[in-house]
Amino acid sequence: MSKIEKFVESITPRDEDFARWYTDICLGAELCSYSNVRGCIILRPYGYAIWELITAELDRRFKDTGHENVMMPLFIPESMLQKEKDHVEGFAPEVAWVTHGGDERLTERLCVRPTSEVLFCDHFADIIQSWRDLPKLYNQWVSVVRWEKTTRPFLRTREFFWQEGHTAHATEEDAMEETLLMLDVYEEFYREALAIPVLRGLKSESEKFAGAVKTYTVEAMMHDGKALQSGTSHYLGDGFAKAFNIQYTDKDNQLRHIHQTSWGVSSRSIGGLIMVHGDDEGLVLPPAVAPIQVVIIPIATHKEGVLEEAMKLKDSLKAAGLRVFLDDSDRMPGWKFSEYEMKGVPIRLEIGPRDIANNQCVAMSRDNREKTIVPLEDVAKEIPVLLEALHARMLGRAETFMKERIYDVDNLEDFVKTMEENPGFIRAAWCGSADCEAKIKELTTATSRCLEEDGDTDGSVCVVCGERAQHSVFWGKAY
RNA sequence: CGAGGUGUGGCGCAGUUGGCAGCGCGCGUGGUUUGGGACCAUGAGGCCGCAGGUUCAAGUCCUGUCACCUCGACCA
Numbered sequence: 141m142s143k144i145e146k147f148v149e150s151i152t153p154r155d156e157d158f159a160r161w162y163t164d165i166c167l168g169a170e171l172c173s174y175s176n177v178r179g180c181i182i183l184r185p186y187g188y189a190i191w192e193l194i195t196a197e198l199d200r201r202f203k204d205t206g207h208e209n210v211m212m213p214l215f216i217p218e219s220m221l222q223k224e225k226d227h228v229e230g231f232a233p234e235v236a237w238v239t240h241g242g243d244e245r246l247t248e249r250l251c252v253r254p255t256s257e258v259l260f261c262d263h264f265a266d267i268i269q270s271w272r273d274l275p276k277l278y279n280q281w282v283s284v285v286r287w288e289k290t291t292r293p294f295l296r297t298r299e300f301f302w303q304e305g306h307t308a309h310a311t312e313e314d315a316m317e318e319t320l321l322m323l324d325v326y327e328e329f330y331r332e333a334l335a336i337p338v339l340r341g342l343k344s345e346s347e348k349f350a351g352a353v354k355t356y357t358v359e360a361m362m363h364d365g366k367a368l369q370s371g372t373s374h375y376l377g378d379g380f381a382k383a384f385n386i387q388y389t390d391k392d393n394q395l396r397h398i399h400q401t402s403w404g405v406s407s408r409s410i411g412g413l414i415m416v417h418g419d420d421e422g423l424v425l426p427p428a429v430a431p432i433q434v435v436i437i438p439i440a441t442h443k444e445g446v447l448e449e450a451m452k453l454k455d456s457l458k459a460a461g462l463r464v465f466l467d468d469s470d471r472m473p474g475w476k477f478s479e480y481e482m483k484g485v486p487i488r489l490e491i492g493p494r495d496i497a498n499n500q501c502v503a504m505s506r507d508n509r510e511k512t513i514v515p516l517e518d519v520a521k522e523i524p525v526l527l528e529a530l531h532a533r534m535l536g537r538a539e540t541f542m543k544e545r546i547y548d549v550d551n552l553e554d555f556v557k558t559m560e561e562n563p564g565f566i567r568a569a570w571c572g573s574a575d576c577e578a579k580i581k582e583l584t585t586a587t588s589r590c591l592e593e594d595g596d597t598d599g600s601v602c603v604v605c606g607e608r609a610q611h612s613v614f615w616g617k618a619y
Numbered sequence: 620c621g622a623g624g625u626g627u628g629g630c631g632c633a634g635u636u637g638g639c640a641g642c643g644c645g646c647g648u649g650g651u652u653u654g655g656g657a658c659c660a661u662g663a664g665g666c667c668g669c670a671g672g673u674u675c676a677a678g679u680c681c682u683g684u685c686a687c688c689u690c691g692a693c694c695a
Contacts, residue, residue, distance in 0.1 A: 159689080174687075234694070255695090288694070289620060300695070369695065406695045440653050474655035492654055502654085619695095 151482070153420050158364045165414050166293040169423045169483045179291040179298035183407075186483060189431035191301065191407055195281060197333040197428060198303060198405060201325050207277040207305060212259040214282075215250040220258050224383040227257060230350020234286040236298075252285040257351065257376070257402055260306040261384040268308060268398060271390050275318070276308040294411035295368075295619050302406035308398045310388065312377070315399035319375040322403040323356045326371040334409065335426035335534040336360050336416050337542055338370060339565070339614055341590030346574055349402075353377035359589045359614070361542040362415035365563020367589045367616040370412055373403035411619075416538050417507075423484030424506050426534055427527040434523060435480045436466040439473050439492025450491050453501065453519060460520040462527075481506060486530050487523060489514075505530050507537075546614070552583075555603055555615075559584040565616040567592065569609035571602035579604050580615060589614045 151168055152160040166172050171187030183191060199209070215238060222228050231254045238250040253259065264276065283301045291297050305322060309315040323340055330336045338358035348355035352374040360370045381387070381397035390396050417424040427433050434457055438450040450466055457464040465485075467476050473490075480488055490502040501519065503512045507530055514522045545564025549555045558566055566586070570576060580603075581587055595612025602609050 163688090176686075178686075230694095284695090286694070290689095290691085290693090296694075302695070372695075404695070408695055437654095442653075470653090472655085472657055473653060474657085476656085477654095478656050490654065494654070 151420065151422060154363065154418070161418075161420075162411075162414060163293065165418055165423055165482075171410065171414075171423075172293050174293075179288060181293050181297055183301075186431060187410065190410060190413070190425070190429055193429040193431065194333070194409060195303070198325075198329055199279075199281070201329060202279050202303075202305065205277075205321060205325060207279045207307075210278050210280050211282070212253070212256045212263070212280055214253060216253055216256075216258055218249045218251060220262060221251050223258060223261075224351050224380050226379070227351030231255070231286075234288065236285050236287050253282075254284055254286045255402075255404075256280065256282070256284075256304055256306065257380060258384070260402075261380045261386060261400075264308050264381075264398065264400075265384050265386045268386060268388050271310055271388055274308060274310045274388060274398065275314060277305075277318075278307065279303055279305040292411075294408055294414070296408075300407050302404050305401070305403040307401045308386070309400070310390070310396070310398065312399050315377075315401050316375055319354070319356060319373050319401045319403070322401070323358065323371075323373040326358050326373065326403070326405060329405075330358060330360065330370060330409075331535060333426065333428040334413055334416075335531055335538060336370070336412060337535065337539040339542075339590060339592075341593050341614070343372075343590055344574075344577060344588045344613070346577060347588060349374045351376065351379065352402075353379070357590050359616075360412050360416060361545060361565065361616070362412070362619070363418070363541075364415070365545055365565075365617075367565065367618040368408070368412045368415065369589075369618065370409060371403070371405040374401060376400040376402060417534055418484070421478075422482030424534070425484035425486060426531050427486050428531070430484065430486050431463060432465045432480070432483070432485045433462050433527060434464045434487045434489055435476075435485045436464065436489045436491065437473055437476045437480075438466070438468060439490060439495075441468060441470075443493050445496055446491065446493060449496050449516070453489060453491060453516070456520045457523060460524065462523065486527055489519075489523075507534055550600070550603060552604055555580065556583050559586050559615075559617075565589065565614050567612060567614055568603040569597055569600040570611050570613045571605055571607040572610040573602075573605070573607075576602055576604035584615075584617075586615045586617050589616050589618065 151164045154161045170184050172184055173182040175182045235254050236252040238252065239246060281303050283299050285299050288296050288298050307318050309318060327338055327340055330338050338360050340358045343355040343357050349372060354375040356373045357369055358371045360368050362368055378397040378399050380400055386398050387395045388398060414423060436450050436453055438446050441447050447468060454464050454466045484506060486506050488504045495501050500513050500515050503514050503526060505526060512526065547558050547562060547564060547566050549558055549566050549568045555566060555568060577588055592612040592614060597609040597612055600609045601607060
């Protein structure tokens with residue numbers, strides 16, 4: 141490790157200053173740039189390429205589950221936003237308003253969408269008449285604006301990129317099924333595409349989405365033990381339908397309100413990727429979302445045959461369906477090693493005169509720095525195997541990390557002490573009262589992340605008040 | 620929104636009692652190099668965040684303003 145350290149001076153050690161380390165990676169790996177627009181970032185090509193892969197992974201899953209993409213307007217008239225009371229109250233403090241068109245003051249202010257529930261509702265009211273029109277399974281890929289006061293790249297910016305799914309169903313059962321299905325999709329996406337394990341479960345009343353009946357969440361644990369709310373799926377009930385008068389004629393000729401869901405994952409997931417997998421050398425990307433899966437670094441490019449062999453390698457990997465990049469620039473090899481480690485490229489292939497003499501190349505896996513000698517003729521077959529193993533190690537490592545940092549606690553004193561001394565989550569029983577939840581937040585700054593699914597509360601009592609417990613809850617400090 | 624911090628070539632910084640705007644990295648060109656961030660030579664690049672003021676003279680002093688960063692309260 142000491143040998144490596146001196147070559148990477150530009151990045152702050154992770155365990156010395158986590159926040160600065162995070163920023164160093166965002167900038168150093170060229171994911172984004174700060175812009176001169178306050179609170180907004182510029183996604184650079186490498187960062188955007190990751191986002192494109194994330195969107196592709198999610199979009200495929202949405203299509204596989206029967207969803208269609210649409211596009212709603214960027215603006216919401218004030219009167220439309222105000223139709224659902226809880227919803228407005230939740231978002232009012234952080235909406236941006238358009239008051240002028242050209243020189244003229246608008247007769248009605250337009251809000252820049254912070255989320256699009258009301259736009260979808262307005263549209264659903266227009267297109268839904270009969271039970272035959274249901275369900276409507278829509279999604280959109282857009283950016284939204286929330287006027288945040290404190291911002292950080294990817295984790296909290298005033299404009300961010302996301303998908304928001306909005307669905308309309310005939311019955312509560314159908315809508316609940318959809319809500320949970322999309323939670324499954326998110327969990328599977330995080331594990332299989334991002335190699336990030338998540339806790340999943342229901343949000344408490346105080347943590348749920350403004351206007352929702354129930355909010356489900358997937359929560360990931362970052363390397364510093366803090367929680368990142370990584371995706372949410374809401375059962376909206378028929379509250380929006382009543383506010384917007386969205387009714388359909390059922391088979392029995394009765395008018396009924398629809399039941400709705402909404403669900404979203406944002407560019408914040410890139411922040412999770414950094415904070416779960418990154419190390420002191422930089423980013424570490426799981427193959428599924430790595431813009432470059434294999435980088436080929438030729439050694440001594442001026443020597444006979446080196447570039448030719450490197451190009452052959454590139455062609456055979458490309459033919460095998462991999463995203464591969466050959467860096468034939470005149471940088472020093474050592475410089476390139478550091479550069480692609482910073483960028484988290486899963487596998488580096490070195491090929492030089494010595495390798496060529498032996499009809500081989502050297503593959504290094506980014507996550508554990510292990511080198512494997514691969515015969516040239518086996519490259520197209522062996523690299524996918526290495527990539528698969530790398531993904532499995534990343535997921536396994538993150539899973540172990542999280543499991544080792546979930547502490548079971550049964551009294552308030554231990555709760556406070558554990559939260560102070562150990563980064564991570566606490567699992568503790570809770571009576572369900574908002575007062576007890578607030579008490580924990582006041583004492584520790586930790587919040588309830590989610591209620592444990594099938595959590596066992598038999599015979600246990602609330603960690604705060606000692607009343608009979610209703611839920612087993614995961615608590616943690618959150619981003 | 621509170622508290623702090625920073626604005627000087629692309630980036631990181633220095634600039635003393637006010638007196639020629641500098642250094643490192645990066646960048647261009649030529650050459651030698653190439654298995655963990657090379658070296659030599661030679662170049663280019665600045666309205667010192669912005670606006671006032673004090674002064675013979677302001678990067679430096681005064682007033683105002685803007686932007687960004689970090690940490691806290693609220694949020695994907």
